[in-house]
Amino acid sequence: MTTLDVAIIGGGMITYDLLLPSVYHLQRTGYVNNIKVCALDSSPLKALKNSSDIRDAFPGQDFEAFPPVTEPADKKFPDLYKEVLAGMQPRQLTIVAMPDQHHYQVVMEALKYNQHILCVKPLVLRYEQAAEIEKTAHEKGLFVGVEYHKRFDRRSLIAKRGCELKQFGEFVMGEAKLIEPYYYRSSNFQNWFTCDKTDPFVYIGCHYVDLVYFITGLKPVSISVSGIKGRFPNGNEGYMWAQGRVRFENGAILSVIDGLGYPDQAAGSNDQSLQMFFEGDGKTGMIKHNDQFRGVEHSYLEGIGCGGSHFNYVSPDFYKLIPWEGSGYKPVGYGFDSVAASLTMACQIEDAVKKLSEADSLKKRKEIIREVDKKGIIATPANSFINELVVEAARISILTDGENVDIVYGAKPHVRLRQRT
Numbered sequence: 412m413t414t415l416d417v418a419i420i421g422g423g424m425i426t427y428d429l430l431l432p433s434v435y436h437l438q439r440t441g442y443v444n445n446i447k448v449c450a451l452d453s454s455p456l457k458a459l460k461n462s463s464d465i466r467d468a469f470p471g472q473d474f475e476a477f478p479p480v481t482e483p484a485d486k487k488f489p490d491l492y493k494e495v496l497a498g499m500q501p502r503q504l505t506i507v508a509m510p511d512q513h514h515y516q517v518v519m520e521a522l523k524y525n526q527h528i529l530c531v532k533p534l535v536l537r538y539e540q541a542a543e544i545e546k547t548a549h550e551k552g553l554f555v556g557v558e559y560h561k562r563f564d565r566r567s568l569i570a571k572r573g574c575e576l577k578q579f580g581e582f583v584m585g586e587a588k589l590i591e592p593y594y595y596r597s598s599n600f601q602n603w604f605t606c607d608k609t610d611p612f613v614y615i616g617c618h619y620v621d622l623v624y625f626i627t628g629l630k631p632v633s634i635s636v637s638g639i640k641g642r643f644p645n646g647n648e649g650y651m652w653a654q655g656r657v658r659f660e661n662g663a664i665l666s667v668i669d670g671l672g673y674p675d676q677a678a679g680s681n682d683q684s685l686q687m688f689f690e691g692d693g694k695t696g697m698i699k700h701n702d703q704f705r706g707v708e709h710s711y712l713e714g715i716g717c718g719g720s721h722f723n724y725v726s727p728d729f730y731k732l733i734p735w736e737g738s739g740y741k742p743v744g745y746g747f748d749s750v751a752a753s754l755t756m757a758c759q760i761e762d763a764v765k766k767l768s769e770a771d772s773l774k775k776r777k778e779i780i781r782e783v784d785k786k787g788i789i790a791t792p793a794n795s796f797i798n799e800l801v802v803e804a805a806r807i808s809i810l811t812d813g814e815n816v817d818i819v820y821g822a823k824p825h826v827r828l829r830q831r832t
């Protein structure tokens with residue numbers, strides 16, 4: 412298999428918790444060559460290098476830090492990622508893991524230097540930007556995956572297959588919930604999670620809208636979101652809670668509640684679930700996922716659980732480091748599966764074209780990318796653009812206190828505030 416160099420742009424929570432460990436494992440299993448990580452300053456890079464969790468799991472593995480960890484933590488390097496991307500060989504992989512509002516510029520820069528891309532969700536904040544990325548990447552035969560990892564949870568894949576086999580009937584009414592911990596309010600969230608920028612529906616509710624679309628294939632057509640505001644410890648005002656009502660193209664309705672308020676003392680680490688009802692012929696069908704309590708409870712001697720708690724619901728399904736036959740520990744779960752799916756897809760694409768002329772290679776790469784789009788398992792700009800429309804519509808709705816916003820498909824998909832009659 413062809414190996415790829417990987418540059419991760421952004422060294423924060425998601426890089427620490429999921430991306431770097433996953434890439435390290437793919438390096439020692441033969442998919443990844445060199446690894447670079449670029450952050451705004453040296454402090455998150457130091458944390459990644461000094462983490463005993465990561466060191467113990469991946470003994471002897473390392474990455475090249477941009478800026479070097481010897482730079483003072485207060486010195487900022489906002490444009491260094493451009494140099495990192497310019498220094499990559501063509502058709503390697505860039506992982507975009509910066510705050511949402513920077514995704515567009517970094518993805519476009521990576522495409523400029525002919526990189527395949529894996530971007531954390533949301534790809535971008537506007538539909539037009541997603542369409543531009545899709546067009547540019549396709550013209551150059553570059554693969555872009557979006558890291559909607561809930562799609563790789565086995566229960567989602569089982570539900571998707573069941574829907575395809577018509578085991579449940581027609582989706583008619585659903586309820587989803589994702590409540591993040593209260594302690595998020597005292598984290599870096601207080602600096603950017605302000606009313607004008609985002610809200611709990613856009614940040615986490617979108618996962619379940621994407622999941623219902625993924626499972627059923629139904630597109631969302633209108634959205635209403637109402638929020639409840641509160642103050643962060645630093646005085647900034649944000650939406651602490653949000654409730655969204657999403658109507659799908661067949662008339663089905665999904666209600667979604669989200670918040671930054673799951674009790675720190677509770678068994679968590681957050682609360683999340685999905686229930687969907689379906690109409691059949693003279694009977695109904697149902698899918699019910701408890702995504703919080705997955706049947707594993709731990710009670711620790713010390714308060715090492717989330718929020719300092721002793722008793723925890725532990726998810727063996729998302730991401731955990733576990734013993735394996737090799738050295739250290741290996742990452743398992745749908746978080747790892749999701750990263751691996753995009754990264755190995757980029758390797759497969761390069762493998763398929765390595766003996767071809769430039770013209771044949773481009774043609775073949777475009778063909779494979781269209782197959783991935785059509786398959787609809789890995790989220791791509793072409794098959795997950797509904798998410799950008801949902802985000803755009805939700806922001807308009809919450810800022811107008813729950814007005815209905817329609818999503819209009821066709822040659823030029825767009826969102827439109829519904830006029831009251």
Ligand SMILES: NC(=O)c1ccc[n+]([C@@H]2O[C@H](COP(=O)([O-])OP(=O)(O)OC[C@H]3O[C@@H](n4cnc5c(N)ncnc54)[C@H](O)[C@@H]3O)[C@@H](O)[C@H]2O)c1
Pocket residue numbers: 420421422423424425426449450451452455488489490491492508509510511513531532533558559560599
């Ligand atoms: N469930 C999920 O899919 C999931 C979960 C968490 C985060 N995310 C997404 O991941 C992204 C990052 O979130 P996070 O929690 O890791 O954020 P974070 O604030 O912990 O980290 C952001 C990182 O970006 C870096 N950065 C900022 N500006 C930069 C620049 N100009 N050049 C290089 N690096 C720069 C910072 O140094 C920091 O390391 C967000 O888009 C978020 O929505 C997705």
